[in-house]
Amino acid sequence: MELFLLSNGKLSGEAELLGYAKSQLLAMIERRKITSAVLIPYALIRSDYDQRAQDLAQTLGIKVTSIHHAESPAEAIAQAECILISGGNTWMLNQMLHEKGLIVPIQRAVRERQVPYIGWSAGCNVATPSIRTTNDMPVRNSVVLPALGLFPLQINPHYIDAHISGHMGETRDERLAEFCAVNPSESVVALREGSLLHVSGNELHYFSAKQQGFKVFRHGVETQEYHDTLALRPLVPFTCH
Structure with missing residues (x-):
C-alpha cells in the first residue's frame, strides 16, 4: 500500500499545486512507471473539476482525468x-464517495492492487477511519461519518496552534482534546501546512517543507511535537522511521 496524505495543496505564495511535495510524488511516479491518474474532485464546490485535473497534470507530468467524466466511476477506479483526491469540503467529498459507490472500489484498489493514493486536505481526511476531525462545515443535510479507513488514525489537516487576537472560541488544541476526551481510545495526528505522511509498504515517513513537526493528541497523554514518526510506532501497524 502506498499513501501520500498531505495537509494541504499549496504553500503560501506557491503557484504549483502539490509543489512542496513534487519531488516525492515524481519519484514515486517514476519508480512505479505511472502514466495516468484518476482525480476525484468531489470536494470542490467553487472550483472547476477539469481545471484541477489540468493543474495536477502539469505538476505530475502524467495524464490526469476527472472521474466525473466516467460512465462508471467504480470502473474508472478499477482501471486507475x-x-x-482533491482538497475542498470534506463533508461533500465523503458523501459523494458513498453515493457514487466508491468506498469499496478505492479500498480494493489501494489494498489489493497497490494503487497509489494521493490525498490532500479533504482527500487526506477521507483516508482515515472517519471525517470527525475535519475543520470543514457540514454543508449538506445528509451526513456520513465513516470514511475509507486506509490510515488507522484520525488526522487533522491544516493544523494551527497560533492564538488569534480577539478570538474567544476554543483553540484547535482544545477542540482536538475534546475529541479525544469523548473518544478516549482514539488518537489524532495534527498536520501543519506543508507536511505529509507517506506510507510505502509497511513503512511510514513524515516530511515537512517548513521543517516543522506534527502533534499527536491522545486522551490522558501530554500533547507533544514530533519531527519523525517514531512517536506513532505504538499506534500504527507500519514500521516508523
Missing part, C-alpha cells in the same frame, strides 16, 4: 494507475 493512481488515485488523486
Whole structure:
C-alpha cells in the first residue's frame, strides 16, 4: 500500500499545486512507471473539476482525468494507475464517495492492487477511519461519518496552534482534546501546512517543507511535537522511521 496524505495543496505564495511535495510524488511516479491518474474532485464546490485535473497534470507530468467524466466511476477506479483526491469540503467529498459507490472500489484498489493514493486536505481526511476531525462545515443535510479507513488514525489537516487576537472560541488544541476526551481510545495526528505522511509498504515517513513537526493528541497523554514518526510506532501497524 502506498499513501501520500498531505495537509494541504499549496504553500503560501506557491503557484504549483502539490509543489512542496513534487519531488516525492515524481519519484514515486517514476519508480512505479505511472502514466495516468484518476482525480476525484468531489470536494470542490467553487472550483472547476477539469481545471484541477489540468493543474495536477502539469505538476505530475502524467495524464490526469476527472472521474466525473466516467460512465462508471467504480470502473474508472478499477482501471486507475493512481488515485488523486482533491482538497475542498470534506463533508461533500465523503458523501459523494458513498453515493457514487466508491468506498469499496478505492479500498480494493489501494489494498489489493497497490494503487497509489494521493490525498490532500479533504482527500487526506477521507483516508482515515472517519471525517470527525475535519475543520470543514457540514454543508449538506445528509451526513456520513465513516470514511475509507486506509490510515488507522484520525488526522487533522491544516493544523494551527497560533492564538488569534480577539478570538474567544476554543483553540484547535482544545477542540482536538475534546475529541479525544469523548473518544478516549482514539488518537489524532495534527498536520501543519506543508507536511505529509507517506506510507510505502509497511513503512511510514513524515516530511515537512517548513521543517516543522506534527502533534499527536491522545486522551490522558501530554500533547507533544514530533519531527519523525517514531512517536506513532505504538499506534500504527507500519514500521516508523
